[in-house]
Amino acid sequence: MKRSVLILCLALSVISIARAQDITRLEKIGPVTTFTKSEKSVVFNCQDNSQVQLTILSPDLVRVRASFGKPFPTKDHSWAIAKTEWVTPRWSLSETNEAVLITTDELEVLVRRSPLLIEFRNAKTHAVINADQQPMAYDAKGLLKEMLFDSRGTFVAAAKKLGFDEHFYGLGEKAARLDKRRSSFVNWNSDTPGYLEGRDPIYQTIPFYTGLQNGDAYGIFFDNSYRSYFDFGKSSQQRVWFGAEGGELNYYFFYGPSLKKILSRYADLTGHMPMPPLWALGHQQSRWSYYPDTMVEEVVSEYRKRDLPLDVLHLDIDYMQGYRVFTWDRNRFPNPKALSEKLARQGVKLITIVDPGVKQQQVARSTAQVTSITPELEPQDPRYYVFDQGLLNNYFQKRENGDLFVPRVWPGESVFVDFTLPAAREWWGGLHRAYTDNGVAGIWNDMNEPSDFVDQTGKNQLDVVSYDEGEKSTHAKNRNVFALLMARATYEGLERLRPNQRPYVITRAAYSGIQRYSTMWTGDTNSTWDALAMNIPMFTTLGLSGEPFIGSDVGGFMGRGSGELLTRAYQVSFLAPFCRNHKVIDGYDQEPWRFGKYYEDIIRRYLKLRYQLLPFLYTTLEEAHQTGTPLFRPLVLNYQDDPNTYNLDDEFVIGNDLLVAPVVKPDVTRRLVYLPKGTWYDFWTNKKYEGGTMINVDAPLETVPMFVRAGAIIPVGPEMNYTGEKPQDPITFIIYPDEQGLASTTLYEDDGVSPAYKQGGFRRTTVSVKRVGLAYVVTVAAPQGSYNPGSRKFTFVVKSTGRAPRVATAADSGSEQTVRIN
Ligand code: MIG
Numbered sequence: 001m002k003r004s005v006l007i008l009c010l011a012l013s014v015i016s017i018a019r020a021q022d023i024t025r026l027e028k029i030g031p032v033t034t035f036t037k038s039e040k041s042v043v044f045n046c047q048d049n050s051q052v053q054l055t056i057l058s059p060d061l062v063r064v065r066a067s068f069g070k071p072f073p074t075k076d077h078s079w080a081i082a083k084t085e086w087v088t089p090r091w092s093l094s095e096t097n098e099a100v101l102i103t104t105d106e107l108e109v110l111v112r113r114s115p116l117l118i119e120f121r122n123a124k125t126h127a128v129i130n131a132d133q134q135p136m137a138y139d140a141k142g143l144l145k146e147m148l149f150d151s152r153g154t155f156v157a158a159a160k161k162l163g164f165d166e167h168f169y170g171l172g173e174k175a176a177r178l179d180k181r182r183s184s185f186v187n188w189n190s191d192t193p194g195y196l197e198g199r200d201p202i203y204q205t206i207p208f209y210t211g212l213q214n215g216d217a218y219g220i221f222f223d224n225s226y227r228s229y230f231d232f233g234k235s236s237q238q239r240v241w242f243g244a245e246g247g248e249l250n251y252y253f254f255y256g257p258s259l260k261k262i263l264s265r266y267a268d269l270t271g272h273m274p275m276p277p278l279w280a281l282g283h284q285q286s287r288w289s290y291y292p293d294t295m296v297e298e299v300v301s302e303y304r305k306r307d308l309p310l311d312v313l314h315l316d317i318d319y320m321q322g323y324r325v326f327t328w329d330r331n332r333f334p335n336p337k338a339l340s341e342k343l344a345r346q347g348v349k350l351i352t353i354v355d356p357g358v359k360q361q362q363v364a365r366s367t368a369q370v371t372s373i374t375p376e377l378e379p380q381d382p383r384y385y386v387f388d389q390g391l392l393n394n395y396f397q398k399r400e401n402g403d404l405f406v407p408r409v410w411p412g413e414s415v416f417v418d419f420t421l422p423a424a425r426e427w428w429g430g431l432h433r434a435y436t437d438n439g440v441a442g443i444w445n446d447m448n449e450p451s452d453f454v455d456q457t458g459k460n461q462l463d464v465v466s467y468d469e470g471e472k473s474t475h476a477k478n479r480n481v482f483a484l485l486m487a488r489a490t491y492e493g494l495e496r497l498r499p500n501q502r503p504y505v506i507t508r509a510a511y512s513g514i515q516r517y518s519t520m521w522t523g524d525t526n527s528t529w530d531a532l533a534m535n536i537p538m539f540t541t542l543g544l545s546g547e548p549f550i551g552s553d554v555g556g557f558m559g560r561g562s563g564e565l566l567t568r569a570y571q572v573s574f575l576a577p578f579c580r581n582h583k584v585i586d587g588y589d590q591e592p593w594r595f596g597k598y599y600e601d602i603i604r605r606y607l608k609l610r611y612q613l614l615p616f617l618y619t620t621l622e623e624a625h626q627t628g629t630p631l632f633r634p635l636v637l638n639y640q641d642d643p644n645t646y647n648l649d650d651e652f653v654i655g656n657d658l659l660v661a662p663v664v665k666p667d668v669t670r671r672l673v674y675l676p677k678g679t680w681y682d683f684w685t686n687k688k689y690e691g692g693t694m695i696n697v698d699a700p701l702e703t704v705p706m707f708v709r710a711g712a713i714i715p716v717g718p719e720m721n722y723t724g725e726k727p728q729d730p731i732t733f734i735i736y737p738d739e740q741g742l743a744s745t746t747l748y749e750d751d752g753v754s755p756a757y758k759q760g761g762f763r764r765t766t767v768s769v770k771r772v773g774l775a776y777v778v779t780v781a782a783p784q785g786s787y788n789p790g791s792r793k794f795t796f797v798v799k800s801t802g803r804a805p806r807v808a809t810a811a812d813s814g815s816e817q818t819v820r821i822n
Pocket of ligand 1: 287288316317353446447508523524582583584
């Protein structure tokens with residue numbers, strides 16, 4: 001009964017929102033009267049006093065801004081943008097009575113004067129890539145007022161023609177399938193435990209998508225942090241539209257034609273993911289919550305006893321004194337430093353959760369200030385140093401009437417920091433000393449939508465004011481960037497506290513640009529097959545949205561799983577960058593051994609394989625850092641000319657070379673696998689397949705179907721139970737020759753911990769192989785970079801069908817060398 005009422009309410013609200021959002025009723029921007037050209041942009045003045053600005057940032061990147069009914073404000077700021085200074089490329093302008101044409105080496109932007117319509121075309125072929133379906137529009141008459149979060153906003157929107165065969169990717173974390181065609185989405189960071197497919201919005205806001213038609217891709221980043229909407233042809237077959245409940249119509253247009261090129265440009269614009277520490281690629285175990293310290297030790301020793309790989313153990317909210325962030329519960333964790341040292345001897349690091357809610361603890365005026373140098377270890381009654389300091393310095397969010405904003409979260413009545421204040425960010429970052437001094441290796445940001453138990457829609461925060469670079473704006477604008485700024489404060493704090501170590505942060509909520517500061521996980525999933533199946537499109541979609549370091553609670557967070565589900569979940573996540581098993585407080589235990597030896601043995605095998613593949617995974621991760629191309633990819637990213645990949649969301653590729661087709665249904669031991677054109681080797685049997693077709697393969701619980709691209713070389717290291725347990729010696733290059741007998745790769749290595757890689761402290765080793773007669777000749781090029789991995793051996797293994805692999809070994813000479821495999 002309760003459920004059906006809920007469903008009815010949901011259905012009604014969907015219908016009314018759809019009607020409310022008819023953007024054809026909005027006021028269209030007026031026709032162009034005049035325009036002015038400057039060194040990098042063109043400003044169009046319109047009949048209705050609106051202005052439109054096109055800025056040429058690079059030959060494939062143009063920014064479009066519109067200001068309705070008034071000239072542009074002087075302030076132009078976004079928390080998402082990393083690069084504001086671009087070297088203006090060569091471009092030109094020509095005009096006719098009807099239109100103005102802007103041309104770069106790659107793009108033509110045609111601006112029709114009346115009505116004002118923008119069209120993007122390929123500069124070489126003049127083919128239209130993307131065109132306005134109606135002029136940019138705004139809600140001059142307040143038609144949509146009722147649906148706004150904050151009625152003081154003005155809805156702005158742009159509409160594009162929907163291609164008959166156009167496919168859409170991106171928007172970050174969505175509980176949806178890969179291809180977003182004919183669906184619509186809302187962005188409003190929300191705490192949505194146990195979300196199911198179709199639940200929208202969930203935790204993050206990444207207003208960036210790519211469109212792909214006839215193998216040609218473009219991207220649009222609508223950089224507006226207000227609640228935003230994207231409709232990829234759901235409400236109408238004529239148009240795609242996007243809009244927001246306030247702020248500017250401000251978007252960046254990227255031209256590919258390749259998706260990879262768009263992702264690389266998006267990374268330039270919003271920031272490249274820095275290299276995380278190598279240990280972050282290790283297996284991680286979490287639970288809400290492991291305590292006291294002896295329980296933590298028990299879990300770790302169980303891992304070691306059972307010969308299961310583990311690098312990180314997470315402490316969820318119960319390690320704190322009454323959920324006070326930056327404190328330790330002294331009964332549960334009397335000596336956190338000793339604990340972290342003990343774990344370190346077993347190769348395990350600690351990550352602690354940090355929520356944004358600071359317990360509101362009003363103090364008696366007479367009480368003396370805490371002067372301890374380790375306040376995090378002191379009893380926090382009667383004074384809680386974090387609340388004290390924040391209050392004293394005016395760092396907490398306030399309502400418009402000047403009252404402190406008091407949400408209710410885990411510590412009870414709490415306050416939130418105004419992270420738009422630079423001084424508050426610096427203070428918050430510095431507070432992490434409470435962890436780093438105690439040997440904690442990384443920080444896990446949760447509840448940063450920000451979640452408020454009083455009300456999850458944000459209404460309770462409507463009039464909360466943030467400094468916002470002096471703009472003093474309210475929640476409607478700041479909600480979606482709260483987590484980005486909290487992660488930034490955390491990252492920058494860790495950087496200052498431990499300048500010789502790469503910070504490691506995990507976040508639940510986000511806005512575009514988050515990849516500069518944090519990795520992410522997909523929040524409170526269910527321990528169900530449906531939720532597991534969604535891992536694949538969610539991970540690949542995040543990768544296509546500029547977030548390469550992602551993962552999900554392995555086995556699912558809520559509800560009771562099973563051995564089969566957990567095993568299949570590992571067969572998806574053992575190749576995800578973030579591989580952490582985590583479980584809700586009242587759920588059935590889910591560590592790898594909890595369902596018996598049969599499942600544990602299979603899980604062990606995949607975890608061990610992950611650790612062997614670390615040289616390969618790390619190399620692919622570095623590619624994400626450099627180029628923005630994610631590690632965990634949908635096939636369409638590598639094969640965008642192949643329509644068979646456009647909505648394929650039960651397979652993925654790691655980098656360019658390893659295709660994985662997991663089973664995400666119960667009781668299934670065979671499945672269909674689509675292999676793109678080219679030759680593929682079965683990872684387990686070396687059997688060769690010709691791609692471009694669907695094959696039917698065995699997939700018993702022990703085996704996840706995996707295929708290696710012919711022409712690839714996969715570098716692997718020794719088996720390990722934690723990163724750094726052994727030197728990477730030997731590095732084994734597993735060679736999968738193509739039809740011509742060729743294969744190649746470039747291995748990336750660095751020290752795995754320090755920021756030295758930014759100054760050339762890495763080693764790149766290119767290995768190429770060719771068949772000469774019956775033998776194979778391997779050439780190892782002289783390595784690049786100043787990192788020295790020390791003396792070690794290389795092993796070369798040539799895989800071929802139907803015969804034993806051929807092997808040769810040689811010492812790594814540190815310079816160019818040739819090895820013959822007979
Ligand atoms: O209100 O810290 O998504 O991973 O275990 C729940 C307790 C708060 C939500 C996170 C989950 C975590 C839990 N948190």
